Amino acid sequence: MKKFIPLFLVLFLLLGSACKRVHIEVRNIPVNTPLGAQLYLTGNFNNWNPSDPNYMLKYDELKNVWSVDLPSGFGNVYYKFTRGDWSSVEVDSCGGDILNRSYVIGSTDTCFNYISGFKDLAPVYCGRLTLVLDEIPVNTPLNSKLYLSGNINYWMLTEHQYEFTKLEDGKYYLTVPRREDKLIFKINRGSWESIEVDENNLGEESRQITFGEEDTVRIKMRAWMDLPMSKVVSKTIVLKSLPKNTLANSKIYLSGNFCNWHPLDNNYLFKKNSKGFLEVKYTFTDSDLEYFKLTRGGWDKREIKANGAEISNRTLLKEGKDTIYISIEEWADNIVSQKPIKIGSNQNIGKTTPQLPNIPAVQIENPYSKQQDYLRKIFIILDRVPDMYGQADKVYLTGDFNDWVTDMPGFEFKDLGNGKKYYILRLNDKREHEFKLTRGDWSKEEADRFRNKLNNRKIDFGSENDTLHLRVENWIDYVPSKKLVVAITQLPSYTPPLSSFYLSGNFNGWQANIEAYKFKKVGDKYYLTLPQFNENYQEYKVTRGSWNTEFANKKGRVMPNQKFRKAIEKDTLYIKIEGWVDIPSFN
Incomplete structure (x- = not known):
């Protein structure tokens, strides 16, 4: 026989729970919080007023906690803590903004909170550091x-996870995790011979930065050990005037023998200076003379004379003035009546100017290269190219016939269908040639299935056309991945209710509260799925949203970084958490 609970009793119970006042408690604040500072609670219950006197927290000196009561009611409460205005709102341990805290009225009587930092105060325990x-x-x-x-990183030279990334602003960035109180380091280009030094080519003391003092450190480097600054001469090329019909947003490039006559090399893109003129800087090292022209990104958009005639290559001398002013009379694509330039005709400047782009043994589609009759064609078919997580990277042919340039226009493979690609190489000799395949950079060259570098491929000596069928087994930067489930199977009994748990490690810059690495509760356990787990996942920790709340041993002491080694051969990683650094265990 089923028993029915009267409706009025259900309502009575609900109203009873709703009438309880919720106790909001702060158990920890940053050590650099000004003495006697007032803390305020702000949220959707008071129109986000950052200094509401009705929600000023009271300090209990005996318990060393700050607290305030929320009024009774139903629903979700969203809130944050401040010291009286939005300039002093709480932030994460590295000074970054945090999401609104949340609480469901009726779920518990007391809500425990831990403040990692305030916006107007320097971070005191940042778990990461960004170098610029x-x-x-x-x-x-x-x-x-x-x-x-x-x-x-034990002074290792070329670890991938400690490689700086160049962004669009031209600066290099690297975020490193906090593992020691101090970061002691030097910057290099991949060897001890190419380590940073001072302008006198003397070895500098290692740089030292104390974690927690600031979350971003900006660095100005002076010189490299293997490249003495005494040999350096820089020239600035300024565009004095442009053709009237040049669009305002046009990109203009410097192209010359120093960049294999690449017409749109972003390293030589003109940019506006403080006076509004377009300029680009070129640095001499070994050579004393360079040849160049200007383009708008292609040889069909090269500079010419006002009457449509071609101009000779410009020259740039190491000696002389530091600033060179140039006027462009006209662009080739603006001369509507101009006849197409025929390769090999008298208009082909490359025929009389040896410094123009000239790639030995190869016919390339460039009006500035000297036409050469080819003796044979090599039809190269890629029957297999690894799928890089669905990315459609370009594949290039590079070899002794194009000076081993890894991303030269005109040497890009084309799609053949069914996942295959092809390229037709035209050679004007019978000799043997060596080559490799890349995705535009030597860090992305082809490799065997174990990601070991390959020896150069070869085109045999001969005079007849030929077809090569190749398979790319792997790329040197491609790391096979799998799905890994991370499960938290045990929590300390004193874990604050409604806590969120995050996975942090070398794979996400040791950030303590990234939403993508937040565990989801299923039953009495917490799960996180890593869809592309690979060997780059090396170490990890678990936090409750900041480095002040990371997991600990039974005595509440900080745990060493945990290794993923046990998970390499498995599909699930099980984690048992014994304690938290911010909560005494009383054991």
Whole structure:
């Protein structure tokens, strides 16, 4: 026989729980909080007033906690803590904004909170540090890879996770996790011979930064050990005038023998200076003379004379003035009546000017290259190309026939269908050639299935046309991945209710509260799925949203970074949490 609970009794119970006042308690504040500072609760219950006297927290000196009561009611409460205005709102341990805190009225009588930092105060326990290279030596070779070596990585030279990333602003960025109180390091280009030094080519003391003092450090580098600054001469090329019909947003490039006559090399993109003129800087190292022209990104958009005639290559001398002013008379694509330039005709400047782009043994589609009759064609078919997580990267042919340039226009493979690609290589000799395949950079060259570098491929000596069928087994930067489930199977009994748990590690810059790494509760356990787990996942910790609340051992002491090694061969990683650093266990 079923028993029915009267409706009035249900309503009575609900109203009873709703009438209870909720106790909001703060158990920890940053150590640099001003003495005697007042804390306020602000949220959707008081129109987000940051200094509402009705919600000023009271300090209990005996318990060392701050608290305030919320009025009774139903529903979700969203809130934050301030010290009286929005300039002093709470933030994470590195000074970053945090999401609104939330609480469901009726779920519990007391809600415990821990404040990691305030917006107007310096971080005191930041779990990460971002390094920004504002300036690098002007003679740094193009496309150089810059690495950090220090106590954080046992002074290893070329670890991928400690490689700086160049962003659109031209600066280099790297975020490192906090593992020691101090970060001691140097910057290099992949070897001890290419380590940073001062302008006198003397080895500098290792850089030292104390974690927690600030979350971003800006660095100005002075020189490289293997590239003395005494050899460096820089020239600034300024565009004095442009054709009247040049669009305001046109991109203009410097192209010359120093960049294999690439017509749209972003390293030589003109940018506006403080006076509004377009300029670009070129740094001499070994050569004393360079040849160049200006384009708007293609050889069909090259500079010409006002009457449509071609101009000779411009020259740039190492000696002489530091600033060169140039006027462009006209663009080739603006001369409607101009006849197409025929390769090999008298209009082909490359025929009389040896410094124009000239790639030996290859016919390339460029009006400035000297036409050469080819003896044979090599039809290269890629029967297999690894799927890079669905990315459609371009594949390039690079070899002794194009000076081993990894992303030269005109050497890109085309789609053949069914996942295959092809390229037709035209050679004007019979000799043997060597080549490789890349995705535009030597850090993305082809490899065997174990990601080991391959020897150069070869085109045999001969005079007849030929077809090569190739398979790309892997790329050197491609890391196979799998799905890994991370499960928290045990929590301390004194874990604050409604806590959120986050996975933090080398794979996400040791950030303590990234939403994508937040565990989801299923039953009495918490789960997180890593869809592309691979060997780059090395170490981890679990937090409740900040480094003040990371997991600990039974005695509440900080745990060392945990290793993923046990998870490499498994599909699930089980974690048992014994304690938290911010909550005494009383054991």
